[in-house]
Amino acid sequence: MFAYIVKRIAVAIPTLLILIIISFLLMHAAPGGPFTSEKKYPAQVLANLNEKYGLDQPLWKQMATYVWNIVRHFDFGPSFVYKDRTVNEVIAQGFPVTLVYGSISFVVATIVGIALGAVAALKQNTWVDYLAVGISIGAQVLPSFVIAPILVLVFTLWLGWLPGGGWEHGEVRYVIMPVIALSTAYMASIARITRSSMLEVLTSNHIRTARAKGLPEWKVILRHTLKPAMLPVVSYLGPAFVTMITGSVVVDMYFSTGGIGRSFVDAALNRDYSVMMGVTILVGALTIFFNLVVDILYAWIDPKIRY
Amino acid sequence: MNRRLLLSTVLVAALAGPVFAANPQPGETLSDNRSYTFRELDAIKTLDPGLNADVEGSDVLRALFEGLYNEDSDGNLVPGVATSYDLSDDKTTYTFHLRPEAKWSNGDPVTAQDFVYAWQRLADPALASEYAWYLELGQIVNAAEVTAGKVKPDQLGVKAVDDHTFEVKLIAPLPYFPKLVTNASLFPVHKATIDKFGADWTKPGNLVSNGAYVLKDHILGEKIVMERNKNYWDDAHTFMDTVTGVTINDENAGLTRFLAGEVDRTDVPAGQYPQLKEKYPDMATSTPYSCSYTYVINLTDKGNKALQDVRVRKALSYAVDRDIIVNNVLQGGQKPAYNWTHWAVNGFKMPDIDYSHWTQAERNDKAKALLAEAGYGPDKPLTIQLNYNTSEAHQKIASAIAQMWKQTLGVDLVLNNLEWKVHTDRMQSQDFEMARYAWCGDYNEASTYLDLLASYSGNNNGKYSNPDYDKLMKDAKTAADPNADYTKAEEILATDMPIIPIYHYAKVDMIQPDIKGLPQNNVQQSWYAKDIYRVAK
Numbered sequence: 001m002f003a004y005i006v007k008r009i010a011v012a013i014p015t016l017l018i019l020i021i022i023s024f025l026l027m028h029a030a031p032g033g034p035f036t037s038e039k040k041y042p043a044q045v046l047a048n049l050n051e052k053y054g055l056d057q058p059l060w061k062q063m064a065t066y067v068w069n070i071v072r073h074f075d076f077g078p079s080f081v082y083k084d085r086t087v088n089e090v091i092a093q094g095f096p097v098t099l100v101y102g103s104i105s106f107v108v109a110t111i112v113g114i115a116l117g118a119v120a121a122l123k124q125n126t127w128v129d130y131l132a133v134g135i136s137i138g139a140q141v142l143p144s145f146v147i148a149p150i151l152v153l154v155f156t157l158w159l160g161w162l163p164g165g166g167w168e169h170g171e172v173r174y175v176i177m178p179v180i181a182l183s184t185a186y187m188a189s190i191a192r193i194t195r196s197s198m199l200e201v202l203t204s205n206h207i208r209t210a211r212a213k214g215l216p217e218w219k220v221i222l223r224h225t226l227k228p229a230m231l232p233v234v235s236y237l238g239p240a241f242v243t244m245i246t247g248s249v250v251v252d253m254y255f256s257t258g259g260i261g262r263s264f265v266d267a268a269l270n271r272d273y274s275v276m277m278g279v280t281i282l283v284g285a286l287t288i289f290f291n292l293v294v295d296i297l298y299a300w301i302d303p304k305i306r307y
Numbered sequence: 308m309n310r311r312l313l314l315s316t317v318l319v320a321a322l323a324g325p326v327f328a329a330n331p332q333p334g335e336t337l338s339d340n341r342s343y344t345f346r347e348l349d350a351i352k353t354l355d356p357g358l359n360a361d362v363e364g365s366d367v368l369r370a371l372f373e374g375l376y377n378e379d380s381d382g383n384l385v386p387g388v389a390t391s392y393d394l395s396d397d398k399t400t401y402t403f404h405l406r407p408e409a410k411w412s413n414g415d416p417v418t419a420q421d422f423v424y425a426w427q428r429l430a431d432p433a434l435a436s437e438y439a440w441y442l443e444l445g446q447i448v449n450a451a452e453v454t455a456g457k458v459k460p461d462q463l464g465v466k467a468v469d470d471h472t473f474e475v476k477l478i479a480p481l482p483y484f485p486k487l488v489t490n491a492s493l494f495p496v497h498k499a500t501i502d503k504f505g506a507d508w509t510k511p512g513n514l515v516s517n518g519a520y521v522l523k524d525h526i527l528g529e530k531i532v533m534e535r536n537k538n539y540w541d542d543a544h545t546f547m548d549t550v551t552g553v554t555i556n557d558e559n560a561g562l563t564r565f566l567a568g569e570v571d572r573t574d575v576p577a578g579q580y581p582q583l584k585e586k587y588p589d590m591a592t593s594t595p596y597s598c599s600y601t602y603v604i605n606l607t608d609k610g611n612k613a614l615q616d617v618r619v620r621k622a623l624s625y626a627v628d629r630d631i632i633v634n635n636v637l638q639g640g641q642k643p644a645y646n647w648t649h650w651a652v653n654g655f656k657m658p659d660i661d662y663s664h665w666t667q668a669e670r671n672d673k674a675k676a677l678l679a680e681a682g683y684g685p686d687k688p689l690t691i692q693l694n695y696n697t698s699e700a701h702q703k704i705a706s707a708i709a710q711m712w713k714q715t716l717g718v719d720l721v722l723n724n725l726e727w728k729v730h731t732d733r734m735q736s737q738d739f740e741m742a743r744y745a746w747c748g749d750y751n752e753a754s755t756y757l758d759l760l761a762s763y764s765g766n767n768n769g770k771y772s773n774p775d776y777d778k779l780m781k782d783a784k785t786a787a788d789p790n791a792d793y794t795k796a797e798e799i800l801a802t803d804m805p806i807i808p809i810y811h812y813a814k815v816d817m818i819q820p821d822i823k824g825l826p827q828n829n830v831q832q833s834w835y836a837k838d839i840y841r842v843a844k
Contacts, residue, residue, distance in 0.1 A: 032728030035437065037360065038746070040735050040765045042440050044432075044455045052435035082527060083353040084509045093527055152560065156567045164564040165555060167529050253556040258529030262556075266350075271728055 001299070004307035005292065012288045017067070019284045020277065024063050027273055034080035034271045053080055066277070076281075077274040081267075087278035094260035095282070098247030100170050101257065105183035106244045110237065113187040117194025118226065124199060132191065139188035144181045148254040151177045165256035178251045186240055193236055197229040231301055238294035242286045246279075330544065331823070331840060338821060338841040342549040346561040346573040350527045350554050354509040356494040357429045360437040362747070363552075365491040370533055370550055370836035371516040372494035375403050375422070375473070376485060380838070382653055382751050382829035384485060388417055388495065388517070389473070398480035405471040410538040411497050412521045419467035421495035421517075427453070427460040428501075429492055438492040441749075445487045446477040446784075480785050483752040486653075489833065490750065519545045519837035528554050533836070546824075546840035562817065571822050575815040577700045580639040589820040593640030595651035597748035597830040598812035599756065600644070602693065602708075602741050603734070603769045604805060610769075611740040613689055618681040620804040623691075625674035626715040627708055628667050632810055636703050639815035644808035646797045647760070651811075651830040653751040656790050658797035671715045678716050690719040695743035696730040704809070705743070734768045744768065744806075751831050753793040754783060760805060771805030 035041065035049050050056040054065065069075040076087035113136075120132035155177060156164035168174050201207065202225055210220045247261025260279060267275040299305045331337060347363050356368050369377075375389040389403040409417035428434055430442050430453040442450035448464025464476035477484065487493070497515040504513045514522045519542065520533035531552045535545060553570060555561040561573035575583055575591060584591040604614050613619050629643030645663035648655050662670055683689045693709075695701040702724065709720035725733065734742045746766075748755040758764055761780045762772035779796045783789035800806070814832050818825060824839040826832065 030728070032732035036728050036731050036735070037437070038731060038744075040768075041437055042443070042454075042765055044451070045435075045437060045439050048432040048435040048439070048454065048456075049437065051432075078506075081352055082350070083358045084355060084506070085527070090527060149559065149563070152563050156569075157563055160567070164567055164569050165560070166553065167526070252528060254560050256529050256554050258526045258554075262528055269727065 001296075001307055005296070008292050008295070012285075012292075015288060016281065016284055020067060020281065021063065023277060023280045024066070025059075027271070027276055028059060030271065032271055034273060036271065053078070070281075076278040079272055079275050081270045081272040081275070087274045090263060090275055091260060091278055091282060094247075094258060094263055097167055097170070097257050098252070098259035098261055099245045101175055101178045101182065101251070101259070102241075102245035102247060104175065105179045105186065106237075106241050108179060109183040109186035109190055109240075109244075112183075113190025114194050114226075114230075114233065116187070116191040118198055118221075118229075120191070120195045121198035121202065122221065133195070136188040136191040139184045140192075143185060144248055144250040145254070147184055148177070148181045148250060151180060152254070165254070167255075167257045167259075174255075174257075178255050178257055181254070182244060182248050182251050186244065189236065189240075190233060193233050194229065197232045198225060201225050201229045227301060231298065234294055234297050234301065238290045239287065242283065242290050246283050246286065330838075331842065335823070336843040337546065338843045340841055341547050342551065343547045343822065343836065343839050343841070344551045344553060344570045344572075346555045346565070346570050347531075347552045348554075348556060348574070351525070351531055351552070354514060354522065354525065356491050356496060357425065357434055357436050357438070359491050366834065367531060367533070367552060368491040368494060368518075369833060370518055370520045371514070371522060372491070372496075372518045373409075373539075374490070374494045375405075375488040377835055378489050378751075378826070378829055378831065378833050380824075380826045380829060382826070382831055382833075384489070387489075388422075389488075392485065399477045401475045401477070401484060402468070403473040403475070405473060406540060407471050408540045409517060410540060411515050411517050412536045412538050413497075413500075413515045414538055415497070415499075415515075416470070417495060417517045418470045419473035420470070421497065422473045422493075423465050423467045424498045425496045426465045426493065427463050428496065430454050430463050431460045432456045436492070438490075441487070441490060441492050444749075445475075445484055446479055446481045448476045448478055482784075482786075482789060483750065483754065486750045486752055519835075520550055523549075530554065539837075541837065545837045547836060550836045550839075565817050565819075568819075571819045572825070573817050575639060575817055578636070578638055580815050583817065587817065590817050591815075592818055593813045593815045594827065594832070595642075595649065595830050596812040596814035596832050597649045597652060597751065597755075598745055599647055599649050600704075600743075600745045600809045600812065601647070602807040602809065603744045604741055604807070605737055605739050605769050606772075606805060607737045607770045609737045609739075611691055613681070613683065614691070614740065616681045617802075617804060618677040619683065619689070620807070622674040622677040622681070622716060623712065623718070624804050624807045625662055625665075625670040625677070626712055627807060627809065628670075628711055629809060630667070631711075632704055632707060636707055637700070637810065640813040642811045642813070644811045645801070647800055647806065647808055648753045648756040648793065648797060649748065649811045649830060651828075652748065652753050652756070653830065654790050655753040656794050658794045658801070660797070660801045662801070674716060678718075683716075683718075685717060688717060688719065690721060692721045692723060692740040693742070694723045694725055694730055694733060694739045696727045697724055701743055708809075737768065737770060741807075742768070745812075747812075748831065751829075753790065754780070757783075757793055757796050760800065769805050771803070773799060773803055775799060776803075 035046060054062055079085050079087055079090055116132045120129045123129050152164045155162040162173050162177055166174050207224055210224045247259040249261050249265045252259040252262035263275055264279050351364050351367055353359055356372055359368055373387045375387055376384045377387040379385045388405050388409045390406050391404050393402040405419055411417060429436050430439055430450055432454060439454045449458055449462045452458045453460050453463050466474045468474050495517060500515040501508045507513055511522050511524050519536055519539045521536045523534045524532040533550045535548050558574050558576040562576060564570050565573040604620055633641045633643050642650060645660045646658055650657055693705055695705050705722050712718040712720050733739050758780055759766045760771050761777050776796055776799045779792045783792035786792055821841050821844055823842055825834050
């Protein structure tokens with residue numbers, strides 16, 4: 001197991017490096033640059049800008065300098081667009097925000113989703129099942145960009161209970177709507193995966209054996225059904241967790257949370273090369289890490305899996 | 308001998324008291340709520356006046372900093388840090404007299420040296436400011452040479468004669484030079500703070516500013532909070548204690564939060580003005596905004612050959628029913644455009660453009676005749692590619708125009724929706740046939756539009772070139788009354804039709820009815836937080 005983890009970490013480094021190279025090339029291949037503006041600046045002004053940000057260097061050299069600064073100083077460079085900030089500052093400000101509402105959303109989506117899916121599976125083809133399936137399908141077809149405006153309309157404009165946006169260092173009433181908007185669709189997916197996976201496990205031989213040897217029903221469900229049924233759920237949760245804690249463009253934009261989710265889109269549209277790279281590396285590194293966590297969980301859930 | 312020139316507005320201001328600050332009218336009682344919150348489309352990119360290049364940054368910088376002059380509600384110049392200026396007989400040396408009571412937020416006096424430092428810094432290639440060209444536009448001695456690194460920044464034509472006298476030398480007379488100094492890039496900056504904190508000098512806690520407000524908080528994508536600067540020289544006439552900008556990307560979200568009372572001002576989503584005006588007549592406003600919307604035609608060999616023919620360009624322009632665009636598509640008080648310069652620009656006399664008087668039926672007839680004359684018709688159909696950047700409004704306008712051209716002229720317009728940077732890049736490298744383009748005035752004078760179509764302009768994306776036009780624009784720089792030249796230049800444009808003007812912008816907003824002091828008739832839409840006040844309901 002330990003050797004397996006070491007091996008996976010060793011593979012992660014070249015993976016990240018390839019990610020950096022491909023992203024870097026793709027980004028520079030896109031037409032326009034950070035200083036492309038409807039007011040075309042004089043050649044001299046552009047030359048000064050390119051020199052200041054190192055864009056006058058050959059691409060391979062820019063990339064080498066970039067990687068070297070990360071390795072040596074953990075310095076992701078200055079933002080090309082938000083000129084008062086470095087990429088480290090942009091991430092340090094935005095990532096905690098999405099980490100908070102993303103983690104809460106994750107917990108909410110997981111607990112509600114699994115509960116909903118499990119209940120539906122256990123009461124298959126009863127009104128409970130239909131209701132649970134109905135809720136999760138309804139939630140699935142309501143993407144966050146539809147939910148967010150409805151939430152604001154109801155809770156801010158009509159009821160006046162919650163502020164329509166802002167973050168205020170994570171004060172509870174500012175967190176509620178982002179969490180609902182983000183978690184709904186994930187909750188629905190988790191419920192559906194849990195339901196179908198449980199139905200499959202419930203009909204398997206070892207459940208019949210467990211029941212036959214007279215185990216109490218709660219033990220059959222918790223220990224022998226739910227745990228193996230979690231295998232497909234966990235493989236979904238790993239990447240979902242990364243997506244959630246790195247935020248959602250819709251949530252960040254609609255609720256003015258100041259999270260990192262919008263930086264992805266903003267940086268791409270603004271051609272803010274350095275922020276784009278920073279966020280890509282962050283998401284890449286987290287994805288690699290949580291895929292590893294998922295693999296380790298597999299081994300714990302399913303005794304048949306050995307590394 | 309120097310001749311002292313006092314602007315008439317300066318006199319009025321001196322006589323009538325501080326009309327330039329928050330100044331309730333008789334009968335108005337002030338509210339206890341002394342905070343103002345406005346919607347921002349995007350996060351503020353920088354709070355460094357030398358590095359700022361966009362409109363929203365300028366809005367905030369006008370609250371934090373103060374330049375030589377400000378603008379009043381109608382766009383006229385009113386004193387800021389400077390109280391008056393002298394202009395030399397050869398009209399190339401401006402001497403600004405600074406008010407001795409002006410202070411930085413840390414209590415230091417604002418001096419002429421602060422302006423010298425800020426302007427030299429703006430030109431300095433080491434800062435690499437996108438707005439370095441603004442000094443060149445102002446014809447300041449050595450501006451281009453400093454930016455090119457040919458001479459040191461201290462060679463720039465600016466000088467502190469003494470602590471409160473700031474002198475600017477121009478290469479040639481420029482009648483509208485004083486109008487340029489309201490731009491945020493020419494605001495003073497505090498050298499000691501920049502020396503101490505380096506790139507971090509604009510962070511909350513570090514930033515020392517000389518405007519009516521100081522920076523309290525600045526969170527990317529969430530908000531910027533500014534608090535009253537007790538050291539501001541006119542603090543006695545400032546009303547709002549807190550001014551907050553909230554980043555709300557979505558216009559509809561902005562509207563919901565406005566209606567919930569969270570923001571005092573927000574933009575009206577496209578097409579919703581008529582309904583909102585009817586439902587909230589005291590909140591929905593539409594005021595002229597100095598930007599013009601056009602389709603630029605590529606006149607180089609990389610463009611569409613047919614569009615090289617002026618008859619085709621005219622036919623296309625005539626066949627655009629601009630009334631439909633403004634009344635049915637935009638519906639926000641925009642005006643149809645038959646010329647390039649925004650109609651409300653200060654001092655600009657609208658040219659007498661022939662086709663602006665015709666009925667649309669007359670224009671259509673003329674358009675058909677011109678296109679036939681150019682040899683296009685059913686047996687030789689014309690197809691044109693139009694590039695525009697992603698936006699619902701651009702899409703709607705393009706579809707409407709495509710339909711007009713198809714119906715009236717049988718011309719096929721192919722719509723190419725491009726991402727903003729791709730669109731701009733293609734336009735600037737003449738990789739297009741026809742492209743949507745809008746320009747917003749940098750200052751309140753017609754040359755900010757018309758200079759663009761001079762053959763030597765870097766922003767002349769269609770590469771239009773007419774020596775007569777160039778000459779008019781060059782003459783206008785030194786003419787006693789440049790507006791006569793501007794009107795003639797517009798007439799040349801109507802004859803050559805290098806661009807198809809479509810409409811002149813309006814700023815369409817929802818403003819809480821108790822908020823006063825926002826500009827009513829300033830086409831630049833420059834607003835000053837110090838002028839805003841709230842009346843009791």
